[in-house]
Amino acid sequence: xxxxxxxxxxxxxxxxxxxxxxxxxxxxxxxxxxxxxxxxxxxxxxxxxxxxxxxxxxxxxxxxxxxxxxxxxxxxxxxxxxxxxxxxxxxxxxxxxxxxxxxxxxxxxxxxxxxxxxxxxxxxxxxxxxxxxxxxxxxxxxxxxxxxxxxxxxxxxxxxxxxxxxxxxxxxxxxxxxxxxxxxxxxxxxxxxxxxxxxxxxxxxxxxxxxxxxxxxxxxxxxxxxxxxxxxxxxxxxxxxxxxxxxxxxxxxxxxxxxxxxxxxxxxxxxxxxxxxxxxxxxxxxxxxxxxxxxxxxxxxxxxxxxxxxxxxxxxxxxxxxxxxxxxxxxxxxxxxxxxxxxxxxxxxxxxxxxxxxxxxxxxxxxxxxxxxxxxxxxxxxxxxxxxxxxxxxxxxxxxxxxxxxxxxxxxxxxxxxxxxxxxxxxxxxxxxxxxxxxxxxxxxxxxxxxxxxxxxxxxxxxxxxxxxxxxxxxxxxxxxxxxxxxxxxxxxxxxxxxxxxxxxxxxxxxxxxxxxxxxxxxxxxxxxxxxxxxxxxxxxxxxxxxxxxxxxxxxxxxxxxxxxxxxxxxxxxxxxxxxx
Amino acid sequence: xxxxxxxxxxxxxxxxxxxxxxxxxxxxxxxxxxxxxxxxxxxxxxxxxxxxxxxxxxxxxxxxxxxxxxxxxxxxxxxxxxxxxxxxxxxxxxxxxxxxxxxxxxxxxxxxxxxxxxxxxxxxxxxxxxxxxxxxxxxxxxxxxxxxxxxxxxxxxxxxxxxxxxxxxxxxxxxxxxxxxxxxxxxxxxxxxxxxxxxxxxxxxxxxxxxxxxxxxxxxxxxxxxxxxxxxxxxxxxxxxxxxxxxxxxxxxxxxxxxxxxxxxxxxxxxxxxxxxxxxxxxxxxxxxxxxxxxxxxxxxxxxxxxxxxxxxxxxxxxxxxxxxxxxxxxxxxxxxxxxxxxxxxxxxxxxxxxxxxxxxxxxxxxxxxxxxxxxxxxxx
Numbered sequence: 001x002x003x004x005x006x007x008x009x010x011x012x013x014x015x016x017x018x019x020x021x022x023x024x025x026x027x028x029x030x031x032x033x034x035x036x037x038x039x040x041x042x043x044x045x046x047x048x049x050x051x052x053x054x055x056x057x058x059x060x061x062x063x064x065x066x067x068x069x070x071x072x073x074x075x076x077x078x079x080x081x082x083x084x085x086x087x088x089x090x091x092x093x094x095x096x097x098x099x100x101x102x103x104x105x106x107x108x109x110x111x112x113x114x115x116x117x118x119x120x121x122x123x124x125x126x127x128x129x130x131x132x133x134x135x136x137x138x139x140x141x142x143x144x145x146x147x148x149x150x151x152x153x154x155x156x157x158x159x160x161x162x163x164x165x166x167x168x169x170x171x172x173x174x175x176x177x178x179x180x181x182x183x184x185x186x187x188x189x190x191x192x193x194x195x196x197x198x199x200x201x202x203x204x205x206x207x208x209x210x211x212x213x214x215x216x217x218x219x220x221x222x223x224x225x226x227x228x229x230x231x232x233x234x235x236x237x238x239x240x241x242x243x244x245x246x247x248x249x250x251x252x253x254x255x256x257x258x259x260x261x262x263x264x265x266x267x268x269x270x271x272x273x274x275x276x277x278x279x280x281x282x283x284x285x286x287x288x289x290x291x292x293x294x295x296x297x298x299x300x301x302x303x304x305x306x307x308x309x310x311x312x313x314x315x316x317x318x319x320x321x322x323x324x325x326x327x328x329x330x331x332x333x334x335x336x337x338x339x340x341x342x343x344x345x346x347x348x349x350x351x352x353x354x355x356x357x358x359x360x361x362x363x364x365x366x367x368x369x370x371x372x373x374x375x376x377x378x379x380x381x382x383x384x385x386x387x388x389x390x391x392x393x394x395x396x397x398x399x400x401x402x403x404x405x406x407x408x409x410x411x412x413x414x415x416x417x418x419x420x421x422x423x424x425x426x427x428x429x430x431x432x433x434x435x436x437x438x439x440x441x442x443x444x445x446x447x448x449x450x451x452x453x454x455x456x457x458x459x460x461x462x463x464x465x466x467x468x469x470x471x472x473x474x475x476x477x478x479x480x481x482x483x484x485x486x487x488x489x490x491x492x493x494x495x496x497x498x499x500x501x502x503x504x505x506x507x508x509x510x511x512x513x514x515x516x517x518x519x520x521x522x523x524x525x526x527x528x529x530x531x532x533x534x535x536x537x538x539x540x541x542x543x544x545x546x547x548x549x550x551x552x553x554x555x556x557x558x559x560x561x562x563x564x565x566x567x568x569x570x571x572x573x574x575x576x577x578x579x580x581x
Numbered sequence: 582x583x584x585x586x587x588x589x590x591x592x593x594x595x596x597x598x599x600x601x602x603x604x605x606x607x608x609x610x611x612x613x614x615x616x617x618x619x620x621x622x623x624x625x626x627x628x629x630x631x632x633x634x635x636x637x638x639x640x641x642x643x644x645x646x647x648x649x650x651x652x653x654x655x656x657x658x659x660x661x662x663x664x665x666x667x668x669x670x671x672x673x674x675x676x677x678x679x680x681x682x683x684x685x686x687x688x689x690x691x692x693x694x695x696x697x698x699x700x701x702x703x704x705x706x707x708x709x710x711x712x713x714x715x716x717x718x719x720x721x722x723x724x725x726x727x728x729x730x731x732x733x734x735x736x737x738x739x740x741x742x743x744x745x746x747x748x749x750x751x752x753x754x755x756x757x758x759x760x761x762x763x764x765x766x767x768x769x770x771x772x773x774x775x776x777x778x779x780x781x782x783x784x785x786x787x788x789x790x791x792x793x794x795x796x797x798x799x800x801x802x803x804x805x806x807x808x809x810x811x812x813x814x815x816x817x818x819x820x821x822x823x824x825x826x827x828x829x830x831x832x833x834x835x836x837x838x839x840x841x842x843x844x845x846x847x848x849x850x851x852x853x854x855x856x857x858x859x860x861x862x863x864x865x866x867x868x869x870x871x872x873x874x875x876x877x878x879x880x881x882x883x884x885x886x887x888x889x890x891x892x893x894x895x896x897x898x899x900x901x902x903x904x905x906x907x908x909x910x911x912x913x914x915x916x917x918x919x920x921x922x923x924x925x926x927x928x929x930x931x932x933x934x935x936x937x938x939x940x941x942x943x944x945x946x947x948x949x950x951x952x953x954x955x956x957x958x959x960x961x962x
Contacts, residue, residue: 052720054718054719054720105842118671119671121666121671121686121690122666122686122690124687125687125690125691125694128687128691129691157725190893190894190909193892193893194891194892194893194909196891196892197890197891197892197893197956198956200785200892200956200957200958201891201956201957201958201959202959203959204959205959206958206959207781207785207958207959207960208780208781211778211779211780211781211797212774212777212778213777213778214778215777215778215779216778216779216796216797216851217781217796217797217848217851217854217855218851218854218892219850219851219854220778220851222778252725253725254720254722261623261624261625261626261627262623262624262625262626262627262719263623264623265722266722267719267720267721268719268720268722269626269717269718270717270718270720271714271715271717271718272718275709275713275714276709276713276714276715279705279706279708279709279713280705280706280709280710282705283701283702283703283704283705283706283708283709284702284706285702286698286699286701286702286705287698287699287702287703287706288702289698289702290695290696290697290698290699290700290702291695291699293691293694293695293698294691294692294699296687296691297687297688297690297691297692297694297695298677298680298683298688298691298692299680300683310850311853312850312853312854312857312887312894313811313829313831313854313857313886313894314894314896315893315894315896315908315909316896317896317897317908318908319893319909329910332890332891332909332926333910333911333925333926334926335926336926337890337912337922337925337926337927337928337929338928339928340928340929342961342962345960345962346959346960346961346962347957347958347960347961347962348959349928349956349957351890351926351928352890352891352926352956352957356891383724383725385722416911417911427911428924431911431924431925490624491627493621494621494624497620497621498623543619543620543621544618544619544620545617545619548617
C-alpha cells in the first residue's frame with residue numbers, strides 16, 4: 001500500500017483514494033460480530049439506513065419521547081413489582097412491619113403491596129417510580145397529542161398514526177385505572193365500586209355485565225386477579241404492539257419539521273441518528289428515568305397504607321381518582337339526578353350513562369376522527385410534512401382549545417369538594433358553575449382563540465410589510481419624529497410568509513349543464529358550509545407583490561390599516577434608504 | 582406536488598411560478614405579473630455557526646472533562662447505591678428539609694439511583710451538544726406511494742394468482758368459507774362470556790336484612806335482626822342513640838367476631854356491600870315525612886348507607902343540617918325528608934329500613950328493605 005509523502009510524485013492520482021488507517025482491535029471484534037450477524041440476517045443494509053436517518057431538532061418533538069420512555073420505565077418497574085405483588089383477594093391478617101395495620105383483616109393483594117412498601121428494600125422506590133411514570137406517561141401523551149394537533153401533524157400521510165395514537169391514549173388511561181386499583185386499598189376500591197355501580201346501570205345487560213366482570217356479586221374474589229391479567233398481560237401487549245407501529249410509521253414516513261429557512265415539504269433537515277440522536281435520545285431516556293426516580297425518592301405518591309384495605313362500608317372524604325380519570329368522575333358529579341327515567345318497570349339512568357359509559361369512548365372517537373373531518377372540509381390530498389404554526393390554522397386551534405376547555409371543566413369538577421374545602425366556597429355554587437361552564441366556556445374560548453390567532457396573523461403581516469420596530473426614533477430636520485422600522489431578514493421573514501394562502505371552497509353548481517342534479521351536491525353543500533366556517537375569515541400571508549407595493553407606494557395598497565398621517569409614509573421611505581441590513 | 586406550490590386550476594396559459602418563458606406571438610393573451618414571483622422563495626439553510634469546541638481545542642478539552650465528570654458522578658452514585666442498600670436499615674427514617682421525615686432507605690436508594698441515571702443522561706446530551714457534529718444534514722423525502730407498476734403488480738397477483746384458487750368460480754367454497762370463518766370465534770366468546778360469573782337472579786334486590794345470606798339463588802326467610810355496631814358487632818339499645826349521633830350498622834350475624842375474626846357471613850364483603858346501614862336520631866318534630874316517623878322508633882331512623890348513585894358508602898353526616906353527603910360525587914340526602922336527594926347526581930332517595938325494639942330494648946329490623954338498595958339497574962322497576 002502506498003503511503004503519501006511530500007514528494008509530488010507520490011501525490012494521489014485521480015481515482016485513487018487515500019489509504020485508511022488499520023482498524024483497532026476493539027473495532028475489529030465488533031466488526032467480526034456484526035459480520036457474523038449480517039451473514040445470517042442481511043442486517044447491514046437496514047441498520048446502515050437507520051443509523052443515517054435524519055431527525056429534525058425541536059424541543060416539542062421530545063414530548064412523544066417522554067411518553068415512550070415513561071411507558072418503558074413502567075414496563076421495567078412493573079416487571080419488578082410482579083415478583084412481590086400477590087394478585088389475590090384471599091383473606092389474610094397483616095403481620096408485617098407497618099404497626100398500625102397489624103392484626104387487620106385484608107386481601108393478599110393489599111397485604112403484599114404494604115409488604116413491598118415497608119419490608120422490601122427499594123420496594124417503595126420501585127412502586128413509586130412505577131406510579132409516577134404512569135402519571136407522567138398520560139401527561140406526556142396529552143401534551144404530545146396537543147403538539148401534534150395544533151401543528152397539523154395529523155394530516156396526510158399521518159392519519160393512521162393519529163388514530164393509533166388516540167387508541168394508545170385511551171388504553172393508557174384504562175391501564176392506569178387497572179394498575180392503581182390492584183393494591184385493593186380503600187380509595188381505589190371505592191373507585192371500583194363506582195365502576196360496578198355505573199356498569200350496572202347499562203340498559204338491559206347491566207346486571208349480567210357487572211356480575212360477569214366481578215364473577216358474581218360485588219366485590220367478589222375475581223376482580224383483582226382479572227384486573228391484574230388485563231394490566232400485566234393484555235393491555236401492555238396491545239400497547240407495545242401499537243406503539244411499535246406508531247414509531248415504525250414515524251421512521252417510515254420520516255418526522256415532520258417546523259417550517260424555516262432551508263426546510264421544505266420535500267426534505268428533512270436535522271441531525272442523523274449516528275451519533276447525534278443516538279446520544280441525545282438515548283441520553284434523554286436516562287434523564288426521564290432519573291427525574292422519575294428522584295420524584296419517587298422525595299415525593300410520596302399513593303400511600304395505600306394510610307387508606308386501609310378495601311371494605312364496602314367505610315369511605316373517606318376527598319375521594320378522587322387519579323388525575324386522568326378526573327374528567328369522567330367530574331361528568332358523574334355534574335349530571336343531575338332528574339335525568340333518570342323509570343317506566344314500565346324499567347330504569348334508564350341517563351344521569352349516569354352519558355358520563356360514565358359513553359363519555360370516555362366518545363372523547364377518543366372524536367379525537368381519532370378529526371383528521372378525516374379536516375380532510376373532508378379542505379379536500380386536501382397532498383402530503384404534508386411541514387408543520388403549521390397554530391396561529392395559521394385559527395379555527396382548528398380554536399376547536400382544539402374549546403375541546404380542551406370542556407375537558408378541563410370536567411376535570412376540575414371532579415375536585416369540587418376539595419376546592420370547596422380549601423377555598424371556602426359553596427360546593428353547590430361550584431357545581432352549578434361547572435354545569436353551566438361546560439356548555440358556555442368552550443364557545444367563548446373558541447371565539448377568543450380564533451380572534452387571537454387572526455390578530456397574530458395580522459401582526460405577522462404587519463411585521464413583513466412594515467418591518468420590525470427597531471426602537472430607534474428618528475427626528476427629521478423639520479422637527480417630525482418617527483420610529484424607524486427595519487426590514488426583516490430573509491431568514492426571519494420566511495417564517496412569516498411561508499404558509500400557504502387558504503380560501504373557502506367554491507361549490508360547483510348543483511345541477512350540471514343538462515339540469516341533472518349531481519349526486520354529491522348535498523355533501524358538497526355541507527362541505528362548502530364547513531369550509532366557510534373554517535376559512536372565511538382567513539388572513540393570508542404577504543406576497544412579494546404586496547411587499548413591493550408597500551415599499552414603493554406607501555400604505556395605500558395594504559390590507560391592514562389605512563395611512564393615518566404622512567409620518568408613516570416617511571418611515572417606509574426611511575426604512576428603504578437607511579434600514580436594510 | 583408540494584404544498585409550497587400554489588394549486589393551478591389549469592385554465593391559464595402561464596405557469597404559476599415566477600419564471601416566465603418569453604411570450605410567443607401565437608400564444609394569444611398572456612397574463613403577466615410584472616416580473617414579481619407569486620410567493621416568496623425559501624432563503625435556504627442559514628449559515629452554520631460553529632461552537633466553541635469546534636474552534637478552540639481548549640474548549641473541546643473542557644467539554645470532554647465536563648462529560649467525563651457527569652459520567653463519573655453516575656459511576657460514584659451507582660457504587661453508593663450498592664453500599665447504602667446494605668448499610669441502611671428499612672426502619673430508619675431521615676429528615677429532609679422540604680420533604681419532612683421520610684424513609685431513609687427509600688430516599689437514599691432513590692437519590693443515588695437518580696444521580697446514577699441522570700449522570701449518564703446529562704453526560705450523553707452534553708457530549709452531543711458540545712462535541713458531536715452539529716452541521717445540519719438534509720435528507721430528501723420521496724413520495725410515499727408506490728409506483729403505478731408496483732400497484733398494478735399487487736392487483737395482478739391478487740386477481741390472477743389469488744384467482745387461481747378458483748374461489749370466484751366456486752361460490753359454494755366462498756360462502757361456506759365465509760360461514761366457517763365468521764363462526765369459529767363463537768365458542769371462544771361463549772366460553773368467556775358464559776363462564777365469567779354467576780347470573781344475578783334476585784340478589785341485587787335482596788340483602789342480609791331479608792333474613793340471612795342473599796347471594797344469587799339464595800332466598801332468605803325473614804326474621805327480625807338486631808342492628809349491630811360495625812365493626813364491634815355489638816347490639817344497640819334505643820337509649821344509646823342520642824340526638825345528633827350516627828351509628829354505622831350491620832345486621833346480626835353478618836360480622837365476624839372482632840377479636841377472633843371467627844364467624845360472620847361466608848361472603849362477608851359481598852353482604853356488607855348491600856347491608857350497610859346508617860342509624861341516626863332526630864327530634865321527631867323535625868321529621869317531615871310521616872312514613873319516616875312510622876318506620877323509625879321515637880325519632881331513631883335507619884337508612885341504607887349505599888348511595889343510590891353508583892354505590893359508594895354515604896359516610897358523611899352533617900349533624901346540624903341533617904344532611905347525608907356521599908364523598909364520591911357529592912349527592913346530598915336530607916334526613917328530615919326521608920333522605921330525599923337535595924343536591925347532586927343521585928336520582929333516588931336512600932331506602933329506609935323499618936326498625937323497632939325487641940323485648941330487651943335493642944333495636945331490630947321490623948321488615949327487610951322494601952326496595953333494592955344501591956345503584957339503579959335496568960330491571961329495578
